[in-house]
Amino acid sequence: MSDRRVRVLLDLVASGFQAGAAKAKQATDDLIGSLEKNQKALGDVSTAMMGTGVAALAGVGAVAKTAMDWGSAWAGVKKTVDGTDEQLRNLEGSLREMARTMPATHTEIAATAEAAGQLGVATEDVASFTRTMIMLGETTNLTADEAATSIAQISNIMGTAAGDVDRFAATLVKLGNNGASTEAEILNLANRVAGAAQIVGMSEQGVLALSNAM
Numbered sequence: 001m002s003d004r005r006v007r008v009l010l011d012l013v014a015s016g017f018q019a020g021a022a023k024a025k026q027a028t029d030d031l032i033g034s035l036e037k038n039q040k041a042l043g044d045v046s047t048a049m050m051g052t053g054v055a056a057l058a059g060v061g062a063v064a065k066t067a068m069d070w071g072s073a074w075a076g077v078k079k080t081v082d083g084t085d086e087q088l089r090n091l092e093g094s095l096r097e098m099a100r101t102m103p104a105t106h107t108e109i110a111a112t113a114e115a116a117g118q119l120g121v122a123t124e125d126v127a128s129f130t131r132t133m134i135m136l137g138e139t140t141n142l143t144a145d146e147a148a149t150s151i152a153q154i155s156n157i158m159g160t161a162a163g164d165v166d167r168f169a170a171t172l173v174k175l176g177n178n179g180a181s182t183e184a185e186i187l188n189l190a191n192r193v194a195g196a197a198q199i200v201g202m203s204e205q206g207v208l209a210l211s212n213a214m
Helices: 003-080 085-101 106-118 123-139 144-158 162-178 183-199 204-213
Strands: none
Touching: 003 085, 003 106, 085 106, 085 123, 106 123, 106 144, 123 144, 123 162, 144 162, 144 183, 144 204, 162 183, 162 204, 183 204
16 A cells, blocks of 8 residues: 555544544533533522422421410410310400401410409400500500509409490590590509599599599
């Protein structure tokens, strides 16, 4: 075979090898690129799943904490409020409904109900009494607990009927809005004169009006 033919053959072989090598390199690059894309996609999915998992765990944690907080708060109510199992179930349902419809937390509502029981409010009246005190806490310069303590004490002295507590609270708010004294000031003085006022036959509204004037 002549040298020229050998060189031509070698050139063809070299060309084929280079072309094959180029194809192999391209295939390798394509494979690496595909793996990188898949890796990124898997990473994105993993991150998304992790984020979803964290959010779900946070939600479960919040629900669990709320349940634990309520359990502790409700235990306090049961310490001061006596009643049958049915009465307590109804009371618990009423208090939890308040937390969904009023601007107060479960613990604030339960603390007010606990104070009501401690101050001698009848079991069947605890829910309505608590609702009124929460409303006073939102519309006056009294906290719900302060309102509950003072009004329950005055009611015990004056013999206020359960159904008259709302009227008493409404009178207090009206005097506070229209007079120079705050609701806290009126209630504080009313507590001090309630005993004497009851002896002379004054009404609860009369005690509040006198306290406002004084």
